[in-house]
Each structure stands twice: as structure tokens, then as C-alpha cells.
Amino acid sequence: MTEKRRGSCHCGAVEFEVILENGLENLRRCNCSLCGRKGAIMASVPMSGIHITRGEDNLTLYQWNTGVAKHFFCKTCGIYTHHHRRSNPEEYGFNVACVEGVDIESLGDIPVGNGAAMSLVS
Numbered sequence: 341m342t343e344k345r346r347g348s349c350h351c352g353a354v355e356f357e358v359i360l361e362n363g364l365e366n367l368r369r370c371n372c373s374l375c376g377r378k379g380a381i382m383a384s385v386p387m388s389g390i391h392i393t394r395g396e397d398n399l400t401l402y403q404w405n406t407g408v409a410k411h412f413f414c415k416t417c418g419i420y421t422h423h424h425r426r427s428n429p430e431e432y433g434f435n436v437a438c439v440e441g442v443d444i445e446s447l448g449d450i451p452v453g454n455g456a457a458m459s460l461v462s
Contacts, residue, residue, distance in 0.1 A: 347438040349414035354395035
């Protein structure tokens with residue numbers, strides 16, 4: 341069952357829609373040096389599955405290590421909204437906590453991926 345969900349950063353300057361083919365699935369955290377600090381729960385959609393509907397000019401880009409992954413944050417409030425994945429360049433990861441109506445506490449235990457091992461690439 342495909343559903344379209346809305347999301348935003350904290351201040352509302354950036355808004356987006358995600359198209360979820362099977363609801364929120366494959367939830368995860370990552371232990372790399374960036375994700376471990378931001379602590380976000382992420383899910384992924386195909387590249388065509390996320391649309392910035394407001395404030396694209398208010399996003400700032402952060403890249404590190406290999407420079408392949410592209411992490412986007414609101415310039416005003418600093419909230420991470422989404423990223424172009426390095427491990428699967430056909431997908432965007434997005435911050436589940438930014439999606440309207442998601443109760444993070446009800447999601448249960450979220451697996452942690454070993455992005456730290458991937459970060460060791462020179």
C-alpha cells in the first residue's frame with residue numbers, strides 16, 4: 341500500500357513529502373561518526389520517492405570522508421532532513437522523526453548499522 345507522508349525540519353522552513361511503498365520499513369540507526377552524533381532514526385526511499393516541497397534553498401549540504409554521501413540540513417534550525425546514500429546511491433535516506441505523525445517511542449528497538457566500518461575508506 342503506497343502512501344505519501346509529509347515531513348519538515350523543526351522550524352518549518354524545509355518541508356518534504358516521501359512516498360512509502362510499504363509504510364515505514366527498514367528503520368535503522370548508524371554508528372558512523374556523523375550518524376552516531378545526530379542519533380537519527382532513518383528509513384530509505386528510491387531517489388524518486390522524496391520531494392522537497394518548500395525551502396530547498398534553505399537546505400545546506402554536508403559531505404565528508406569519500407564525499408559520496410550528501411547530508412542535508414536546514415540552515416535555520418540545523419535539523420537533518422535527508423541524505424543521498426553512499427551505500428545505496430539509488431536511494432535517499434530520511435529522518436523518520438521529521439515525518440508528521442510518527443511516534444518515535446512506539447517504533448521499538450531500531451537496529452544499528454555498522455557505518456563506522458564503511459567510514460574507514462580512504
